[in-house]
Amino acid sequence: MTKNLDVLALSEEVERDSQSGQLSRKLLAQGQTLYGKEPDFPDHLVRTTADGKNSLGHWEDGEFAEELCLLW
Template sequence: MINSLDVLKLAKQISRDSLSDALSHELLTHGNTLYGKHTDFPNYIERITPRGKKSLGFWRNGEFEEVICLL
């Protein structure tokens, strides 16, 4: 049981893990698909699957539509 939570410490850890890609790696390892912006292609959404496939696309009718496969 958690008696107290140091929110600032947690925020710093999340920020550090995000910058080092540790958080992304852990999320992918646990079977999560990640979505975000790609710096070279800002008009598309980047999707990374747990198997490591990277693709660019956009949302259409509530689903991700792949346009370009990067890996």
């Protein structure tokens, strides 16, 4: 038996969880590493690890090169 996927409902759930921060919390709780933009440092990425560490850096040779550990 095949279960139909309600793509619209799924996209609405993802949008809601993303805006509330719930999606990030769920992914970090699963041990994922998240990357995003920081408006104060437009030329860099922010990496957030499951242990709560935030780092500012960039991609270099296919790896994240940390330049600064952020305390926030």
